[in-house]
Amino acid sequence: MYKYHNLNPISKVGLDEFTKDYAPVSTPETADAILVRSAAMHEMEFATDLKAIARAGAGVNNIPLEKCAEQGIVVFNTPGANANGVKELVIAGMLLASRDIIGGINWVQENEEDGNIAKDAEKAKKAFAGQELQGKKLGVIGLGAIGVLVANAATHLGMDVYGYDPYVSVDSAWRLSRSIHHTTNVDEIYENCDYITVHVPALDSTKGMIGKDALSLMKEGVIVLNFARDVLVDSEAMVDALVAGKVKHYVTDFPTPEIAGVKGAIVIPHLGASTEESEDNCAKMAVKEVMDYLENGNIRHSVNYPDCDMGLRGDKTRILVLHHNVPNMIGQISAVLAKDNMNIADLTNKSKGKYAYTMIDVDSEVQEGVVEELKQIGEVLRVRVIC
Numbered sequence: 363m364y365k366y367h368n369l370n371p372i373s374k375v376g377l378d379e380f381t382k383d384y385a386p387v388s389t390p391e392t393a394d395a396i397l398v399r400s401a402a403m404h405e406m407e408f409a410t411d412l413k414a415i416a417r418a419g420a421g422v423n424n425i426p427l428e429k430c431a432e433q434g435i436v437v438f439n440t441p442g443a444n445a446n447g448v449k450e451l452v453i454a455g456m457l458l459a460s461r462d463i464i465g466g467i468n469w470v471q472e473n474e475e476d477g478n479i480a481k482d483a484e485k486a487k488k489a490f491a492g493q494e495l496q497g498k499k500l501g502v503i504g505l506g507a508i509g510v511l512v513a514n515a516a517t518h519l520g521m522d523v524y525g526y527d528p529y530v531s532v533d534s535a536w537r538l539s540r541s542i543h544h545t546t547n548v549d550e551i552y553e554n555c556d557y558i559t560v561h562v563p564a565l566d567s568t569k570g571m572i573g574k575d576a577l578s579l580m581k582e583g584v585i586v587l588n589f590a591r592d593v594l595v596d597s598e599a600m601v602d603a604l605v606a607g608k609v610k611h612y613v614t615d616f617p618t619p620e621i622a623g624v625k626g627a628i629v630i631p632h633l634g635a636s637t638e639e640s641e642d643n644c645a646k647m648a649v650k651e652v653m654d655y656l657e658n659g660n661i662r663h664s665v666n667y668p669d670c671d672m673g674l675r676g677d678k679t680r681i682l683v684l685h686h687n688v689p690n691m692i693g694q695i696s697a698v699l700a701k702d703n704m705n706i707a708d709l710t711n712k713s714k715g716k717y718a719y720t721m722i723d724v725d726s727e728v729q730e731g732v733v734e735e736l737k738q739i740g741e742v743l744r745v746r747v748i749c
């Protein structure tokens with residue numbers, strides 16, 4: 363029986379994917395796998411039983427990826443599974459920033475007792491007039507799962523769309539509408555666009571990317587949208603730009619004390635992926651990733667180990683070795699197996715940055731002594747046998 367622990371509420375539709383071989387546990391200490399959404403995991407200690415963490419979502423900045431890798435814990439995410447939910451809220455964000463829908467609705471609520479409300483509304487409404495999206499320039503920074511959907515949808519609203527992503531994947535490039543202008547210089551977006559939306563992960567290299575310098579290049583009255591992570595935008599610089607009127611509206615999915623009450627900020631409580639569909643999609647993908655890893659050793663959509671897939675285990679015994687990506691690991695591993703006269707039926711080795719993964723199918727049983735010998739090889743981080 364495998365055990366899993368949910369650090370956040372996870373959609374039942376996803377959890378229903380677990381077979382009868384899986385049971386939930388109320389604390390993480392004995393779990394083989396943890397399912398998580400946005401819970402902060404950086405301060406957590408991980409028990410030795412823990413083999414996998416699946417983030418039901420895209421951003422993994424709440425998880426200590428390297429610490430997990432060093433302990434032989436594979437971290438997964440669910441790329442693209444909530445992208446449509448975020449795309450739709452970004453479009454809503456652009457509309458909220460363009461038309462004073464919130465001001466208008468508030469006016470109606472404040473005047474709900476007014477018997478002449480229909481007539482008075484016709485006089486009051488001029489205070490809530492706005493502008494249309496059609497014909498405006500939109501800059502999309504980060505053309506991954508979400509950025510591509512936002513860019514394509516905006517073209518259907520008649521916007522003139524510019525995209526920037528120096529690391530764009532072939533898959534994303536294929537999905538991007540041909541009418542989107544591809545720029546290799548992000549300053550072009552800052553200088554020319556009426557709306558700028560950011561869809562990049564929170565990394566050391568992207569933190570604070572919308573800061574004083576970027577803001578100084580932008581057009582007067584620009585609208586900036588951030589549905590990616592709070593740290594991408596320098597709060598102090600953004601507050602100054604809002605107060606000065608340089609930025610007309612900052613639409614963000616991340617409330618912080620610095621930005622929450624500032625005039626011109628439209629702050630949403632991290633609702634981008636909070637739709638039934640996105641929550642179900644993410645949970646289903648996360649559960650399938652965990653089961654395939656625990657039962658077959660296959661890694662798909664990991665963010666700290668290489669993806670590696672040998673299909674279903676069948677009647678073979680499968681040895682799984684997580685290790686550092688250094689020379690002569692396969693030589694040392696196969697030497698241990700040869701010494702014990704074990705025949706390798708199939709072997710795959712993949713690497714990603716500092717870490718690598720070796721999957722081996724053997725025809726015979728694996729004795730505990732062999733596992734111990736494999737663990738003793740320097741640079742090996744975890745050995746697991748599935749039979």
Ligand SMILES: NC(=O)C1=CN([C@@H]2O[C@H](COP(=O)(O)OP(=O)(O)OC[C@H]3O[C@@H](n4cnc5c(N)ncnc54)[C@H](O)[C@@H]3O)[C@@H](O)[C@H]2O)C=CC1
Binds near residue numbers: 421442507589
């Ligand atoms: N508000 C919400 O509820 C949600 C927020 N997110 C956030 O949005 C981010 C993006 O999500 P996805 O599009 O699904 O991820 P993704 O991984 O599909 O796309 C990210 C893109 O950013 C690009 N990129 C990386 N560094 C860049 C840079 N310096 N300049 C320009 N592009 C750069 C990558 O090449 C990639 O194409 C996530 O990392 C997460 O932080 C994701 C889902 C829900």
Ligand SMILES: O=C(O)CCC(=O)C(=O)O
Binds near residue numbers: 399635
């Ligand atoms: O699980 C959530 O609601 C947050 C989604 C998110 O921010 C992400 O997928 O990166």
